[in-house]
Amino acid sequence: MFKRIEKESFYYGFPVVLMTTKDTTSDKDNITVISSTWTLGRTIVVGLGLANKGFLNLIVGKEATFNIADANIWEKIEQIAKTTGNENIPDYKKKAGYTYCPDKFKLGGLTKTRGIDISCVRIKECPIQIETIITEITIRADFAIVECEMKGIFVDEKILHDDSHIDVNKWFPLIYKFREYSSTNGSLGVNFRFQEYKK
Ligand SMILES: Cc1cc2nc3c(=O)[nH]c(=O)nc-3n(C[C@H](O)[C@H](O)[C@H](O)COP(=O)(O)O)c2cc1C
Numbered sequence: 001m002f003k004r005i006e007k008e009s010f011y012y013g014f015p016v017v018l019m020t021t022k023d024t025t026s027d028k029d030n031i032t033v034i035s036s037t038w039t040l041g042r043t044i045v046v047g048l049g050l051a052n053k054g055f056l057n058l059i060v061g062k063e064a065t066f067n068i069a070d071a072n073i074w075e076k077i078e079q080i081a082k083t084t085g086n087e088n089i090p091d092y093k094k095k096a097g098y099t100y101c102p103d104k105f106k107l108g109g110l111t112k113t114r115g116i117d118i119s120c121v122r123i124k125e126c127p128i129q130i131e132t133i134i135t136e137i138t139i140r141a142d143f144a145i146v147e148c149e150m151k152g153i154f155v156d157e158k159i160l161h162d163d164s165h166i167d168v169n170k171w172f173p174l175i176y177k178f179r180e181y182s183s184t185n186g187s188l189g190v191n192f193r194f195q196e197y198k199k
Pocket residue numbers: 016030031032033034035036037047048049051052053054055081082083084085086098176
């Protein structure tokens with residue numbers, strides 16, 4: 001038996017990504033915790049709230065780095081979750097208890113590493129970092145759909161099998177499943193297009 005359920009929004013879960021952007025006026029780096037992303041080829045598509053500092057930064061700077069979170073850092077992420085880098089906090093966020101945070105790296109205990117192909121910094125604690133430039137922005141009623149083109153992919157050697165393959169037994173992405181943090185520590189099997197390394 002299946003039951004129809006009614007919800008205002010239905011969020012079934014995606015990997016957690018820390019999007020780093022730069023305010024080109026103040027030169028300040030910001031972290032936006034996101035999870036509404038998907039990739040196709042070398043394009044990343046992301047859904048962003050219009051008042052998010054990350055969005056305000058990328059419409060000017062036209063760059064963003066996607067730091068894919070490892071399951072180990074979920075508590076650091078929760079530490080910065082109820083903050084924004086936008087000094088003008090929108091009312092709905094104020095009501096929800098969000099506060100302004102000018103330095104989420106400090107608050108979350110996360111380490112900045114310089115960007116390679118773009119100016120946004122990378123986050124050392126995230127084993128996969130993807131530098132992108134913004135190619136398309138579509139504004140909807142209360143969010144934007146942002147398309148980004150990958151410029152550089154940087155992977156921590158600790159999860160690499162060789163120069164171009166990730167050892168999936170060493171990679172445990174953080175999944176935000178119905179707003180609960182979880183991970184992928186049990187393999188069910190691999191897809192026929194699997195191209196990485198597995199013992
Ligand atoms: C796990 C997690 C996933 C989130 N995913 C998104 C998302 O995909 N898009 C978005 O706009 N906000 C998302 N948020 C909310 C933003 O992180 C939040 O609005 C934050 O204040 C934005 O920071 P900023 O204003 O400094 O950019 C998510 C929050 C958490 C904790």
